[in-house]
Structures are given as structure tokens and as C-alpha cells.
Amino acid sequence: MEFENTINGQDDEIDLLKYLTLFWNWAWLILLAALVTGIIGFLVSSRMTPIYQASTTVLVNEAAANKTTDYNSVLMSQKLTNTYSELLVTDNILTTVGTQLGLSYPLEDLKKMISVATIRDTQLMTLKVETEDPNESAAIANAIVAVFADYIQDIQSQRFAQSKNALEQQMREAEANIGSYETRAAAAATLAEKDTLEAKVRQYQEIYMGLQQSYEQIRLSEAQSVSSIVQVEPARPEETPVKPRVLMNTAIAAMIGFLLAAGVIFVREALDDTIKTPEDITNIFKLPVLGVINHFKTEDEEALITVSEPRSPSAEAYRALRTNVSYASVDTPLRAVLVTSTEPQEGKTTTISNLAVVLAQNGQNVILTDCDLRKPRIHTRWKLTNQYGLSTLFSQPNDLVTNLLRPSGVENLRILTSGMIPPNPSELIGSQRMRRIIADMQQTADIVLLDTPPALAVTDAGVILVVRPGKTRRSGLRQTIMQFQQVNAHILGVVLNNVDLQGKPYAYRYQYYSNYSAYQSYYGKSEKAKAK
Numbered sequence: 001m002e003f004e005n006t007i008n009g010q011d012d013e014i015d016l017l018k019y020l021t022l023f024w025n026w027a028w029l030i031l032l033a034a035l036v037t038g039i040i041g042f043l044v045s046s047r048m049t050p051i052y053q054a055s056t057t058v059l060v061n062e063a064a065a066n067k068t069t070d071y072n073s074v075l076m077s078q079k080l081t082n083t084y085s086e087l088l089v090t091d092n093i094l095t096t097v098g099t100q101l102g103l104s105y106p107l108e109d110l111k112k113m114i115s116v117a118t119i120r121d122t123q124l125m126t127l128k129v130e131t132e133d134p135n136e137s138a139a140i141a142n143a144i145v146a147v148f149a150d151y152i153q154d155i156q157s158q159r160f161a162q163s164k165n166a167l168e169q170q171m172r173e174a175e176a177n178i179g180s181y182e183t184r185a186a187a188a189a190t191l192a193e194k195d196t197l198e199a200k201v202r203q204y205q206e207i208y209m210g211l212q213q214s215y216e217q218i219r220l221s222e223a224q225s226v227s228s229i230v231q232v233e234p235a236r237p238e239e240t241p242v243k244p245r246v247l248m249n250t251a252i253a254a255m256i257g258f259l260l261a262a263g264v265i266f267v268r269e270a271l272d273d274t275i276k277t278p279e280d281i282t283n284i285f286k287l288p289v290l291g292v293i294n295h296f297k298t299e300d301e302e303a304l305i306t307v308s309e310p311r312s313p314s315a316e317a318y319r320a321l322r323t324n325v326s327y328a329s330v331d332t333p334l335r336a337v338l339v340t341s342t343e344p345q346e347g348k349t350t351t352i353s354n355l356a357v358v359l360a361q362n363g364q365n366v367i368l369t370d371c372d373l374r375k376p377r378i379h380t381r382w383k384l385t386n387q388y389g390l391s392t393l394f395s396q397p398n399d400l401v402t403n404l405l406r407p408s409g410v411e412n413l414r415i416l417t418s419g420m421i422p423p424n425p426s427e428l429i430g431s432q433r434m435r436r437i438i439a440d441m442q443q444t445a446d447i448v449l450l451d452t453p454p455a456l457a458v459t460d461a462g463v464i465l466v467v468r469p470g471k472t473r474r475s476g477l478r479q480t481i482m483q484f485q486q487v488n489a490h491i492l493g494v495v496l497n498n499v500d501l502q503g504k505p506y507a508y509r510y511q512y513y514s515n516y517s518a519y520q521s522y523y524g525k526s527e528k529a530k531a532k
Helices: 002-007 016-025 027-046 071-087 091-101 107-113 134-186 191-225 246-271 278-284 313-327 348-361 390-395 425-429 432-444 474-486 516-523 525-530
Strands: 052-061 114-118 124-131 228-233 289-294 336-341 366-370 413-416 447-451 462-467 490-499
Touching (some): 016 246, 071 124, 071 134, 107 134, 432 447, 474 490
Antiparallel strands (some): 052 228, 114 124
């Protein structure tokens, strides 16, 4: 069936106006949640220990011998910078820094205080240190750079240390030989011996000069091939803490509260399975909305608004319902109308009682029957005794319906109460005897109104479903509709009862239905004249 295909498909469509209105109606709660979380965030942040940050910029000065203009050289420079950024926070460096400054932090805690980042496409690094003391932060940052510079220098100098040591040893030996031969030449006894010794001195002097030249070449090579780091900007104490950021934390906390409150409200709305608007009826269940009865109060809670306040908007809404019911079955005039609901407390008894009044006021001979044999309410609503009624016709089949009809105080309207509650109400309501009782009442009235649970399905009766927005669930209404469709019952439509639009996000959806003056102007003055 079309209805089954509809309800098993996608029921809801995104309604932007609905959610905007929902947000507007709950704006006070959302803003309150944001305010509360913002205050909490502010108080927590204000009590946190301030953290001070010191930063320094370091240049990786690559060795001149390694510098070229090709792309590979650029990549090598960047890799060297990345390598140095990792070496800055190694255990050896930090242990030396801790010893120099007399720090008491565990090594792991000290590492958490330090962050190193390379500046993209450069040979620069930024070193940041965060502690509870601004002077200590600056001291640690500067000490790390100094210790690391010495460390890098020592590592790279070790490659030339052996050659330099060997040359230095040879130079010392040459100097010793030069001194020895000079002394012996000065003490020589003969001229020939002196000339020989002086020749030795000159020979060792040449050797020394050669060793010295080699030593200088090694030093020059070392200077050209050793990379170093240069502290471009030393770290200075900052008096403004970087943590906590009170204003930012407050704003973030307020935003979290805002989003959480809004999320809970929207999720709650999305998961709400209740009927809310007339469009829920027409779009999802493909049924017409016969009437919208607004929420009203009377001095006497049991009083009928169509009797006590016949000129009120609510009474006018019942008269509009009467007109719509008459249009719902034009070809075959309705002789019986069954009014039911999916759940208790949805107002079916109030609706059928007021509908009975306006039908009687319209000149029709009406019988209002209470077929709810579990929780009858008609006798209470009309202030009647309930000793005899519908159930009596089952226990005493020979009784006539007319003998049990009670006057209502409204012209043209008689009432058949439920009578004593039987032990098997479902069997009685669905019996053939019940159908004969309805047929007997139709012989003495223009229309019979049946206040009943969904158990009674009469194929020749029109069915009106009473729905209370915000209470009636779609699943319950769906089950009720399908129950009537299984027996081919004629569902006239739905009445939205006890509609309270105050503070509801979907109130704008009822603008057409709540304009009761439009009903009056549409149906003309003759409708007004029928209200008594």
C-alpha cells in the first residue's frame, strides 16, 4: 500500500526553519550553558600555575667545503638542520645543561619543557623552553645552545685530532734536534765539525718548516669542513606567561558548553518520535487534518468548551471540525463516526463530546456512545451515573437501546454510557452483537458518535483519530492506522488536540490552522448563527 511504502521510507526531511526556530526557543538554555562553562573555564584557568616561555633562534652554519649551489646541497643542508634539531634534546646535552645550571628536574620532565622546530626552507631552528620561572626558561634555552655548540665542535674536531697530534709530536722532535745540534755546533772543536753540525741544524729546520706547513693545512681543512651552530637571537625572560591563556580557555569552554547544549537539544529533537506538526500527518501518513484544537482551560475542568464558552476560539475550532467531517464523506453521508486515539490522555473523550455538541447545535440528532469498556469517561464528562449502559445490552439482549439513552442537557443530543465494566471488553466490542447495537442506534439518530479504543473497527463508520502533538508517537499512530486499514475501515482524518504552541519550535507550522477568524470568514455568517 502507498501508506506502508511511505512510512517505511524516509519520514523526515531537513527543515531549516524548524531548526532555526528550535534554536531560538532554546537560546536561553544554550546561552546559559555557554555562560556556566565559560565561568568554570575562567575560574579553572585563573587558578592554574603560570608557565613562561623563552625562545631562541639558532643558525646551522654549514661547513664552507660542503657548500655548493646544486639541489642536492640544499637537501643536505635541510637534513643537517633536521638532524641538529633532534640532537638538541638528547640525554647527553640535557644532562650537561642540568649539571651546569643545577636543575632538579627529572630528565623526562625537562624534555617535556623543551620544543625544537625547524623553519621551513631555511637553516634556522627555534628552541623554546617553558617553565614556571621566566629567568630559568631563558637560562635553559641559552645553555642548551652553548652546550650543543661545544658538542658539535668536539665531534667534528675528532676527525683531525690524530693527524694534528702526530704532526705536533714530529714538530716537537724536530725542535729538539735543532736545539741539540745548535748546542753541539757552538761547542765544536774544529771548523769542519762545526760546518757539519750547522748543516744538520739547517736540515732539521727545513723539516720543521715542512711539518708546520702541513699542520697549518690540516687546521685550514678543519676550519673549512667543520659545521657549527650560531645563536642568532639569545633567549630573554618574558614576563607574560604563555599558559594558561585565560581568555582563550574561557572562550573555548563557553563554546564547548554552547555546542554541547545545542547538540543535546538537536539530538533530542531528532530522536523525538512524537507527532509535532500537521505536516507530520499529511506528509508521513497521507491523512487529512480535520481540525486543530488549541490548548484551553475552563473554570470547571470537566466542562465542555462548546457549552460553557461557545464564542471562544476553541469552540470555533470544533465547529470547523464539524464542517470538515461533513465534507469528508460527501457521497455517502456519515451515519456513524468512531473517535479513537493511540494512547490514553490524548483527549478523545473531550474531542468527541465537543464534536457531539456542535453537531447537535447544527440540528442533527446525535447519539454519543461510550464504547471504552476499560476506562470509560463519557459519564464523568457529562456528570451521569454509569450503572446501566452499553454493557447492559450484552447482559440483557432484550433491552432496547432507546431505554438506556440519557438526556445530555443539549438539544438533539442523547448519551449512552458504558455501563458496568465487563470482564471481556475486547470480545464484546468486536462482536456481531455490537454491530447490531450500532445499527439500532442509527435507526433513532442522524449520526452515532462512538468513543472507543482502536479495537472496534466498523467498516461502515468513519474513523477520526485524535492525536496530541508532543505526546502521540508516530510508531503508535502508525500501528493504529494499519490496524484500521486491515479491516478496510474508512479513516476520515486526524484531529490535533490540546495544541499548546507556547515556546514550541514548530509553532509557525500552525499559523494557518490557528487562524480561526479565517474559518469564520470562509464558512460565512450562517456558520456563526448555528453556534448557540
